Amino acid sequence: MVDAMKNIDVVLFSVDPVIFTLINDRIHILAVKRASEPFSGHWGLPGGRVDKSCSNLDEALGIKLLEKTGLQDVYFEQMQTYGAMDMDPRGWSVTTAYIALVNKESLQFSTASAAPEWLPVDDVISGKISMAFWHQSIVNDAFVRLKNKSLYTDLPVNLMPEKFTYAKLRAAYESILGFSVTRQSFSKRMDDANILIDTGDKQFGSNRPAPLYKRKDYGGSYYFPRELQPK
Amino acid sequence: MVDAMKNIDVVLFSVDPVIFTLINDRIHILAVKRASEPFSGHWGLPGGRVDKSCSNLDEALGIKLLEKTGLQDVYFEQMQTYGAMDMDPRGWSVTTAYIALVNKESLQFSTASAAPEWLPVDDVISGKISMAFWHQSIVNDAFVRLKNKSLYTDLPVNLMPEKFTYAKLRAAYESILGFSVTRQSFSKRMDDANILIDTGDKQFGSNRPAPLYKRKDYGGSYYFPRELQPK
DNA sequence: ATAATAGTGTCTTTCAGACATTATGAT
DNA sequence: ATCATAATGTCTGAAAGACACTATTAT
Numbered sequence: 478m479v480d481a482m483k484n485i486d487v488v489l490f491s492v493d494p495v496i497f498t499l500i501n502d503r504i505h506i507l508a509v510k511r512a513s514e515p516f517s518g519h520w521g522l523p524g525g526r527v528d529k530s531c532s533n534l535d536e537a538l539g540i541k542l543l544e545k546t547g548l549q550d551v552y553f554e555q556m557q558t559y560g561a562m563d564m565d566p567r568g569w570s571v572t573t574a575y576i577a578l579v580n581k582e583s584l585q586f587s588t589a590s591a592a593p594e595w596l597p598v599d600d601v602i603s604g605k606i607s608m609a610f611w612h613q614s615i616v617n618d619a620f621v622r623l624k625n626k627s628l629y630t631d632l633p634v635n636l637m638p639e640k641f642t643y644a645k646l647r648a649a650y651e652s653i654l655g656f657s658v659t660r661q662s663f664s665k666r667m668d669d670a671n672i673l674i675d676t677g678d679k680q681f682g683s684n685r686p687a688p689l690y691k692r693k694d695y696g697g698s699y700y701f702p703r704e705l706q707p708k
Numbered sequence: 709m710v711d712a713m714k715n716i717d718v719v720l721f722s723v724d725p726v727i728f729t730l731i732n733d734r735i736h737i738l739a740v741k742r743a744s745e746p747f748s749g750h751w752g753l754p755g756g757r758v759d760k761s762c763s764n765l766d767e768a769l770g771i772k773l774l775e776k777t778g779l780q781d782v783y784f785e786q787m788q789t790y791g792a793m794d795m796d797p798r799g800w801s802v803t804t805a806y807i808a809l810v811n812k813e814s815l816q817f818s819t820a821s822a823a824p825e826w827l828p829v830d831d832v833i834s835g836k837i838s839m840a841f842w843h844q845s846i847v848n849d850a851f852v853r854l855k856n857k858s859l860y861t862d863l864p865v866n867l868m869p870e871k872f873t874y875a876k877l878r879a880a881y882e883s884i885l886g887f888s889v890t891r892q893s894f895s896k897r898m899d900d901a902n903i904l905i906d907t908g909d910k911q912f913g914s915n916r917p918a919p920l921y922k923r924k925d926y927g928g929s930y931y932f933p934r935e936l937q938p939k
Numbered sequence: 940a941t942a943a944t945a946g947t948g949t950c951t952t953t954c955a956g957a958c959a960t961t962a963t964g965a966t
Numbered sequence: 967a968t969c970a971t972a973a974t975g976t977c978t979g980a981a982a983g984a985c986a987c988t989a990t991t992a993t
Binding site for chain 1: 717718719720758762764765768786788789790791792793800802933934935
Binding site for chain 3: 875914937
């Protein structure tokens with residue numbers, strides 16, 4: 478137990494982002510191989526201690542994300558705070574977990590940090606890939622939150638590139654939710670929400686060209702009037 | 709700045725519950741007059757440092773609630789964590805805020821703690837009553853959360869006594885939400901939810917007797933299929 | 940009988956799901 | 967012409983709001 482821990486007023490504190498992205502329409506999370514004890518060699522979330530020159534928590538997380546992903550305009554929201562006696566062998570510790578959503582193609586990893594890797598979220602949740610500290614259970618909670626909020630918000634839009642088709646966005650929803658949504662219902666829902674703009678560009682392929690949309694400039698998240706219904 | 713704060717790994721940490729109750733169908737929160745610096749003499753949330761003999765955060769909060777209200781089976785849920793350089797003059801500090809809902813009549817304040825008082829939530833939010841640290845803004849966030857979740861959950865049931873009428877529960881919803889809900893819609897909604905039991909007892913008055921309900925034994929919260937709609 | 944409130948039933952509105960039909964572009 | 971996907975429109979269903987009408991108790 479470190480020296481400072483003898484003071485009853487203070488605890489070990491860190492912030493940990495669960496960074497989601499889509500790879501081949503499947504959800505992955507960003508992890509780094511830990512270089513130091515405890516849990517050296519295990520996968521860990523790309524978080525850590527807060528830099529006390531930051532003025533607040535969200536700013537501290539923004540800096541962590543910049544360090545690890547090279548991106549500045551990442552969407553993130555606070556998820557939940559975990560605190561326990563036995564979470565870290567060094568003593569009573571607290572960590573505030575965040576959910577972040579990024580588009581993989583827009584990322585440019587900075588060279589400074591240890592090369593992070595994308596792990597399929599299913600493999601983490603099933604325990605096929607094991608993680609340091611309570612990170613497996615944090616990832617699990619984060620994915621449950623993402624699933625629930627995807628039923629009634631536009632959260633998955635944050636996984637899209639600048640321009641995207643309804644088909645791609647719908648695939649993201651379906652991948653997260655684990656059930657299929659009819660194309661017509663989905664289009665109507667998005668049209669009614671009025672949160673996307675038709676750029677006028679089309680995506681061509683071996684079919685009728687699909688319109689490319691981008692998000693409108695609205696602050697925060699959009700809440701749909703009802704939830705999507707499984708099956 | 710205290711000595712331990714020189715160590716970059718640790719921060720000042722506390723848990724702070726925003727405890728809501730109904731008095732004359734109006735929402736109040738529990739506050740204590742601070743006896744020590746900083747903010748001595750100001751109203752503060754009845755929280756504080758975590759006792760490191762607790763094994764986790766929720767347990768730490770449960771103990772705080774027992775200390776301050778004398779109640780053991782209080783409904784609470786984690787709300788949000790605030791961390792900043794300038795929240796506490798003693799240095800970088802973090803606090804995890806909780807929302808708790810109690811029925812005032814069921815409370816028995818322990819004699820040990822400083823006598824807490826119920827403040828009308830409107831007076832705190834408007835700034836008519838000022839609070840220590842960031843507590844005013846925490847109360848504001850907590851009330852916004854309570855409002856939002858009352859649109860689609862059974863959260864306000866936790867403000868009721870053991871047995872209660874639909875009229876009383878509806879008054880709680882209306883007080884929180886700030887708009888009226890028609891009696892018929894409300895009854896249908898509650899009946900469909902199937903989360904309450906008709907005890908068979910009636911509340912008599914100068915009118916047709918109203919059935920007294922109590923909550924069924926279901927774990928966690930109930931989510932209604934849709935939100936209540938203002939006006 | 941009157942007042943106050945509870946219970947029942949009908950109608951409307953909103954929005955998601957299902958499904959059929961038409962439209963468009965690549966091959 | 968065929969295929970794959972987009973767009974449109976119609977029908978159904980769930981659940982909320984509005985409102986009328988009936989039921990039950992105290993006074």
